[in-house]
Every structure is written in structure tokens, then in C-alpha cells.
Amino acid sequence: MDRQVIYADLNLSRGSCFASSSPPSLPQDVCQGSAWHQFALKLGCTAVILLTLTVIGLSVSVIFLRQNSSIEECRVDVQVNGNETTEKPNLLQCPVHWHLLQEKCLFFSHASNTWKDSLTDCSAKESSLLLIQDQEELRLIRGLIYKKEILFWIGLNLTLSEKKWKWINGSFLNSNILQIAGYNKESSCVYISLTGIVSENCDAENQWICQKELKPDRNKICSKF
Ligand SMILES: *[C@@H]1O[C@H](CO)[C@@H](O)[C@H](O)[C@H]1NC(C)=O
Ligand SMILES: *[C@@H]1O[C@H](CO)[C@@H](O)[C@H](O)[C@H]1NC(C)=O
Ligand SMILES: *[C@@H]1O[C@H](CO)[C@@H](O)[C@H](O)[C@H]1NC(C)=O
Numbered sequence: 001m002d003r004q005v006i007y008a009d010l011n012l013s014r015g016s017c018f019a020s021s022s023p024p025s026l027p028q029d030v031c032q033g034s035a036w037h038q039f040a041l042k043l044g045c046t047a048v049i050l051l052t053l054t055v056i057g058l059s060v061s062v063i064f065l066r067q068n069s070s071i072e073e074c075r076v077d078v079q080v081n082g083n084e085t086t087e088k089p090n091l092l093q094c095p096v097h098w099h100l101l102q103e104k105c106l107f108f109s110h111a112s113n114t115w116k117d118s119l120t121d122c123s124a125k126e127s128s129l130l131l132i133q134d135q136e137e138l139r140l141i142r143g144l145i146y147k148k149e150i151l152f153w154i155g156l157n158l159t160l161s162e163k164k165w166k167w168i169n170g171s172f173l174n175s176n177i178l179q180i181a182g183y184n185k186e187s188s189c190v191y192i193s194l195t196g197i198v199s200e201n202c203d204a205e206n207q208w209i210c211q212k213e214l215k216p217d218r219n220k221i222c223s224k225f
Pocket of ligand 2: 131132133134167169170171
């Protein structure tokens with residue numbers, strides 16, 4: 001019931017408002033009827049203003065919601081890409097001369113250097129010496145080594161104090177997963193070759209492998225929408 005009344009008022013007062021604005025000489029006749037008419041006029045004008053504000057408000061919230069939902073899509077996308085099984089290669093781009101291997105980009109040096117200098121070179125390339133997660137990764141990386149005699153330093157050396165193998169990311173080697181053959185004195189660093197994972201004096205000169213981990217960044221993905 002109330003609604004009907006308001007709609008009626010709205011119609012009535014709209015007419016009045018428009019009438020009053022076009023001929024400036026007439027407003028008194030049109031808008032100054034009975035007290036009820038004046039009330040209706042005010043109510044009507046208020047309703048028009050409220051309506052306008054509502055429309056503006058709705059538009060703003062629609063825009064806001066759209067932005068929000070695209071952020072949501074980005075999040076979903078990042079999660080999906082974090083999952084190995086649904087990897088999207090077009091989002092994972094390695095620099096030129098780097099090899100894509102799962103979620104890593106690998107750089108195989110042609111030069112030879114000491115372990116320390118190899119470490120420095122990888123840092124200069126905004127990467128680190130290779131870290132190997134497990135046997136499967138080791139197998140895949142060996143598959144990329146084409147010559148038997150080439151030895152590549154990786155990011156693993158012997159700590160002087162604990163006499164334990166330590167990855168350059170700070171974790172100790174889990175010897176249940178990977179075993180090191182060879183030299184095991186102070187100043188031991190580790191290389192991989194087609195034949196295995198072997199340690200050698202850190203001052204020996206070998207080629208080396210740097211890695212960059214691929215984490216698709218949100219901005220790149222969002223710019224696709
Ligand atoms: C990928 O996602 C599925 C389900 O969402 C999950 O079962 C699977 O373990 C995930 N794989 C990896 C490598 O995270
Ligand atoms: C360091 O790298 C090793 C080999 O990939 C990995 O097992 C270990 O979880 C890493 N540790 C950290 C803290 O990321
Ligand atoms: C082993 O690597 C660490 C960095 O992870 C380095 O500080 C340390 O000097 C290295 N040890 C040798 C003997 O090169």
C-alpha cells in the first residue's frame with residue numbers, strides 16, 4: 001500500500017517539478033497548491049534525488065565488484081599455476097640461453113671456475129647455484145647434460161664446523177635422498193655429471209649450473225584480463 005502511494009506521489013510531483021522549472025513565472029501556481037500538494041512535491045523531489053543517488057551507488061558498486069572479481073581470478077590463476085600438473089608454459093618464461101625444467105630455469109656455464117667464483121657468477125645473474133630436490137630432479141637434470149666428461153658445480157658444500165653437507169639455501173642435505181661420492185675433507189664442494197653426484201676440492205675448476213625459480217608474478221597474469 002505504502003509503495004503505491006509513494007509511486008503516485010512521485011509521478012505527481014515529477015510533473016510539478018518539471019513544470020515549475022520550465023516557465024519561471026508560473027511556479028507559485030503549480031507548486032503552491034494545498035499543503036498536501038507541497039508535501040507531495042517535496043517528497044517527490046526527495047525521491048528523485050534518492051533515486052539518482054541509488055543509481056550512482058549501484059554503478060560504483062558494480063565497478064568495484066568487477067575489480068574484485070578480477071583480483072579473485074588472478075588469485076585462482078596463481079594457485080593453478082603453482083600446481084605442477086596444470087602448468088601453463090606461456091606464463092613461465094626463462095631468459096634466453098636458460099633451459100626450462102619444471103619450475104626452474106637452468107643456466108649451464110661454458111666457462112670453468114672454482115666453486116666460490118661459480119657461486120658469485122650465479123648471484124650476478126640474480127640466481128643461485130643449482131639445488132636438487134630429489135632423485136627425480138637429479139635424473140631430469142642429468143638428462144640435460146650431454147657430455148660424460150663435463151662436471152658442473154652445484155650449490156652444495158661441506159660445512160667446516162659440522163662436517164655436514166649443506167645446500168646454499170641453508171638446509172642440510174638429506175642423505176637418504178641423495179648420496180655424495182668422493183672426496184670428503186675440508187673445503188669440499190659438489191658437482192654433478194652424467195655419472196653421479198661427486199665432491200671435489202672447492203678450488204678445482206668446473207663448469208656450473210645456476211637456477212632461477214619460476215614464480216609467475218600476479219601482475220603479469222592480471223594484465224591478461
Ligand atoms: C594439483 O592439484 C590437485 C588438486 O587440485 C592435487 O590433487 C595435486 O596433488 C596437485 N599437484 C601438485 C603437484 O601440487
Ligand atoms: C634447500 O634446497 C634443498 C634442495 O633442493 C631442499 O631440499 C630444501 O628444502 C631447501 N630448503 C629451503 C629452506 O628452501
Ligand atoms: C660453503 O658455502 C657457504 C655458503 O653457503 C660459504 O659461506 C662457505 O665458505 C663455503 N665453504 C667453502 C669451504 O667454500
